[in-house]
Each structure stands twice: as C-alpha cells, then as structure tokens.
Amino acid sequence: MSEIHYPGGVRPKGEIARKTPTKKKKNLTIAAGNRGMDFETEINQTNDYYREKDLAVFHKRPTPISIVKVDYSRGAKITEAYFETQSTTDYNGIYQGHYVDFEAKSIRGKTSFPLSNIPPQQIAHLKAVLRHDGIGFFLIRFATLNRVFFLPASFVIDFYEKRERASIPLEEIEAHGKEITAGYRPRYDFLPILDELFLK
Amino acid sequence: MSEIHYPGGVRPKGEIARKTPTKKKKNLTIAAGNRGMDFETEINQTNDYYREKDLAVFHKRPTPISIVKVDYSRGAKITEAYFETQSTTDYNGIYQGHYVDFEAKSIRGKTSFPLSNIPPQQIAHLKAVLRHDGIGFFLIRFATLNRVFFLPASFVIDFYEKRERASIPLEEIEAHGKEITAGYRPRYDFLPILDELFLK
Numbered sequence: 001m002s003e004i005h006y007p008g009g010v011r012p013k014g015e016i017a018r019k020t021p022t023k024k025k026k027n028l029t030i031a032a033g034n035r036g037m038d039f040e041t042e043i044n045q046t047n048d049y050y051r052e053k054d055l056a057v058f059h060k061r062p063t064p065i066s067i068v069k070v071d072y073s074r075g076a077k078i079t080e081a082y083f084e085t086q087s088t089t090d091y092n093g094i095y096q097g098h099y100v101d102f103e104a105k106s107i108r109g110k111t112s113f114p115l116s117n118i119p120p121q122q123i124a125h126l127k128a129v130l131r132h133d134g135i136g137f138f139l140i141r142f143a144t145l146n147r148v149f150f151l152p153a154s155f156v157i158d159f160y161e162k163r164e165r166a167s168i169p170l171e172e173i174e175a176h177g178k179e180i181t182a183g184y185r186p187r188y189d190f191l192p193i194l195d196e197l198f199l200k
Numbered sequence: 201m202s203e204i205h206y207p208g209g210v211r212p213k214g215e216i217a218r219k220t221p222t223k224k225k226k227n228l229t230i231a232a233g234n235r236g237m238d239f240e241t242e243i244n245q246t247n248d249y250y251r252e253k254d255l256a257v258f259h260k261r262p263t264p265i266s267i268v269k270v271d272y273s274r275g276a277k278i279t280e281a282y283f284e285t286q287s288t289t290d291y292n293g294i295y296q297g298h299y300v301d302f303e304a305k306s307i308r309g310k311t312s313f314p315l316s317n318i319p320p321q322q323i324a325h326l327k328a329v330l331r332h333d334g335i336g337f338f339l340i341r342f343a344t345l346n347r348v349f350f351l352p353a354s355f356v357i358d359f360y361e362k363r364e365r366a367s368i369p370l371e372e373i374e375a376h377g378k379e380i381t382a383g384y385r386p387r388y389d390f391l392p393i394l395d396e397l398f399l400k
Contacts, residue, residue, distance in 0.1 A: 057328045059288055062264035065278065078265065081278040088259055092292065094299035097333030101294075128257045133297030 039106035039141045042187040043091065049186040056191060058093035058100065061086065088125045089136075095194055099134035101126065101153075106141040112167035113140055115160055123160050126153040135198050139180075139188065140173065150193045151177040239306035239341045242387040243291065249386040256391060258293030258300065261286065288325045289336075295394055299334035301326065301353075306341040312367035313340055315360055323360050326353040335398050339380075339388065340373065350393045351377040 040060070050056040064087070069080035089103040103126075105117050118138075126136040136153030151168075155176045159168055178197075180188045240260070247258040264287070269280035289303040303326075305317050318338075326336040336353030351368075355376045359368055378397075380388045 051328070054328070054331065057325075057332055057334075059261075061259075062262040062286075064262035065265050065267075065281070067265075076283055078281040078283070079279060081265070081281055083276055083278070086262075094301075094329060094332045094334045097299065099294035099297065099299040125257075128251070128254070129294060131254065132257055132294045134257075134294045 039104055039139075039143070040090075042182075043104045043139065046186040046188050046190075047091070047093075050191065056093060056095040056100070058091055058095075060091055061088065085119060085121070087121050089122055095135070095191065096199060098194075098198070099129065099132070100194070101129045101134055101136045102139060104139040104141070106143050108143050109167075110142060110144050110170075112169045113142075113173060114167045116166070118156070118160065123157055127157055130154060130157070135194060137190075139190065140177075142170070146182075148180045148182065148188055149173050149177040150180055150190050152197065239304055239339075239343070240290075242382075243304045243339065246386040246388050246390070247291070247293075250391065256293060256295040256300070258291055258295075260291055261288065285319060285321070287321050289322055295335070295391065296399060298394075298398070299329070299332070300336075300394070301329045301334055302337045302339060304339040304341070306343050308343050309367075310342060310344050310370075312369045313342075313373060314367045316366065318356070318360065323357055327357055330354060330357070335394060337390075339390065340377075342370070346382075348380045348382065348388055349373050349377040350380055350390050352397065 044060055047056075047058040047060070050058060064084040065081050066084050067078055067081045069078070071077045071079050089101050091104065092099070092101040094100065103118070103122055105113070107113060107117060129136045130153060138151045138153065138156055139148060140151055141148045151173060156168070159165075159172070178193045180190060180193070183189055244260055247256075247260070250256040250258060264284040265281050266284050267278055267281045269278070271277045271279050289301050291304065292299070292301040294300065303318070303322055305313070307313060307317060329336045330353060338351045338353065338356055339348060340351055341348045351373060356368070359365075359372070378393045380390060380393070383389055
C-alpha cells in the first residue's frame with residue numbers, strides 16, 4: 001500500500017539509487033567486521049540467480065525501521081529513524097510449492113556458533129513455520145574459516161531449547177548440517193540440499 | 201543479520217516504542233485519505249489473530265527504506281533516508297504447508313478498482329508465485345462503500361495483461377471475487393476462502 005502511504009515518497013525513476021545497507025557491493029578485501037554484510041550480498045545474489053532462472057522465489061525481507069520524523073516539504077525525506085529488530089527471519093519464499101524460511105548468519109569464531117546470534121523471536125518464528133509444514137533452515141558462515149553450512153531449523157531449535165550449551169560446536173554443525181561449496185553463480189547453491197532433505 | 205549490521209542500532213529493550221507508519225492506531229473517524237493506513241492496521245490485526253491462534257503465519261514485509269546517512273555517535277540514528285517501492289507484495293506467509301502471498305489495497309472510488317494501484321513488479325512477483333504453486337490474492341477495500349473483497353491473483357493478472365480496461369469494474373470484482381464481511385476478531389477472515397478456493 002505504498003502508493004497510498006507515501007505520496008511523493010517513492011524515489012523518482014531515473015534518479016540515481018542511493019546507497020542502502022542491503023545493496024552495498026563490497027570488494028573482496030573487506031575488514032572482518034564487514035563480512036556479515038558481504039555474506040548477505042552473496043545470499044541476495046544467490047536468490048537473484050534462482051529468480052532469474054525461475055527455480056525458486058526467495059526475497060530478503062527489508063530491515064524494519066522505526067520512523068520518527070519525515071520532512072514532507074522535501075519529497076518525504078526521513079530525518080529521524082532507528083533500526084528495529086526483525087521479528088521473523090531475514091529471508092523467505094517459495095520452492096516447488098513449499099513455503100521456505102531461512103536466516104543467514106556470518107560469524108568470526110572458528111570453533112562454534114554462539115546461539116546469542118539468534119534472537120528468541122527467530123526461534124519462535126521458525127517453530128511456527130515447522131508446525132505449519134514449512135521448510136526452515138540457517139545458512140551459517142564461518143568467515144575466518146571461509147566455510148558455509150546449511151543447518152536445518154529443527155536441529156537448531158532442539159539445540160537451542162535444550163539450553164545445555166551456549167554455542168553449537170563446529171563438529172555438531174558438520175555432523176548435522178551440510179557444507180556448501182562456494183560457486184560463481186549461484187554463490188551458495190542450497191536448492192540441491194532442499195531436494196535431498198525435504199523433497200525426496 | 202541485524203546484529204552484525206547495526207551495532208548499537210537496535211532499540212534498547214524497555215525504551216518506549218517510537219511511532220512507525222505500520223503500527224499507528226487510528227481511531228474510527230479517520231479522514232478518507234488515511235483509510236489505506238487503517239486497512240493495513242486491520243490486516244495486521246487479522247494476521248496477529250491467525251498467529252495467536254496458530255492458524256496461519258502471515259507477516260507484513262517491512263517497508264523498504266533507502267538509507268543515506270546514519271549518525272553512529274547517537275546510537276545509530278538514521279538522519280537521512282527515503283521510502284522505496286516494495287519489489288514484491290506487502291504480505292506473505294504459510295497456511296497448511298502452502299506458500300501464501302497477498303497485497304491489500306484500499307481505494308476511495310465506488311465503481312471500479314484502478315489497475316494503476318498495482319505496480320508492474322507486483323504482477324510479475326505474483327505470476328512467479330503462481331508458477332511455483334503458491335497461493336496469491338488481493339484484498340481490496342472500497343473504503344467509501346465499506347466493502348472488502350478477496351480477489352484471486354490469477355484473475356487480476358489476466359485482467360491486467362489483457363490491457364482492455366484501466367480499471368476492474370466492481371461488478372467483475374463481485375463476480376470473480378469473494379466479499380468478506382468485517383468481524384471483530386479476526387477483522388477480515390479470509391482463511392475460509394483459501395480453504396474453499398485452493399485447499400478443497
């Protein structure tokens with residue numbers, strides 16, 4: 001309903017796109033602190049590829065932003081706003097008729113994935129998705145190791161709810177997940193994993 | 201990946217929530233120009249109800265915003281940003297294992313629904329959803345008439361692509377859609393329509 005909400009607030013066609021956090025292209029020699037962003041770009045490119053080839057339709061949900069002030073005298077310029085926490089995961093969509101929902105996380109540690117990276121509402125959301133027969137998973141990148149894993153949401157939820165450990169050890173991720181070798185296009189090809197784990 | 205992107209940018213717990221365009225509560229005697237907002241609130245409340253009762257999991261995608269300047273000296277305060285057009289529809293989620301995608305539109309006209317309310321990328325997106333065996337539809341509110349209709353995306357896409365008329369006449373909407381009587385909770389109960397049209 002953007003047309004009704006933001007008269008004049010939509011960027012005029014032809015105007016140069018402004019930088020947004022989700023669209024930045026980073027070069028390859030980025031600082032470690034920015035690797036999360038880079039992973040997001042790679043996932044977005046993977047999703048773009050799947051849509052172009054009409055293999056699946058996945059989109060990143062926009063980052064929710066809480067708007068405080070808008071200057072309508074200048075074409076709906078937002079002058080005060082704050083980032084909010086996503087109440088769901090970052091990505092969802094459809095593959096072969098199935099609802100698919102996932103979250104991508106890039107971390108710097110080498111030995112385990114700290115559960116503190118997953119807010120409770122993402123666990124609650126993914127539990128709801130599984131209850132309604134959707135497919136849920138995490139894509140976890142160990143940036144320093146340059147390794148990416150597909151982890152089913154069911155495994156992460158179980159681990160999270162047992163509360164025995166604050167981090168999932170790499171060995172557990174290797175045992176219960178699937179490693180994804182980086183490619184050119186798509187960057188991280190996870191559809192074969194969906195086929196194998198959920199659609200056989 | 202918000203934790204990595206916005207260090208300190210997430211609203212601290214306990215702080216009073218700031219107003220956002222998607223969360224405003226309007227009273228019932230709103231001006232006609234704001235009825236689109238009110239309809240959005242009603243749809244959000246309907247989705248909240250379905251989630252609370254665990255009947256379905258639908259969420260509104262956040263409004264995409266292009267961020268130009270962030271003041272990190274003050275806890276990631278966004279000081280310049282602009283509204284962007286949603287590249288998909290506003291709502292999606294899962295119902296009984298099925299991927300569901302829909303758009304809600306409130307208009308003031310009394311005789312027809314102008315197709316100019318639907319940006320081309322929403323048509324393209326809904327076509328992709330249908331190709332991948334998802335469920336797609338529109339919820340259309342004739343604010344002045346106080347009538348709400350469920351219209352399958354397939355009908356809207358056909359009408360849109362024929363390009364014979366710039367608006368869908370109300371009689372066509374009555375013939376090809378389903379009118380939804382407003383209730384208390386949920387406000388607009390469209391799950392029985394999904395059952396009837398798609399899940400029999």
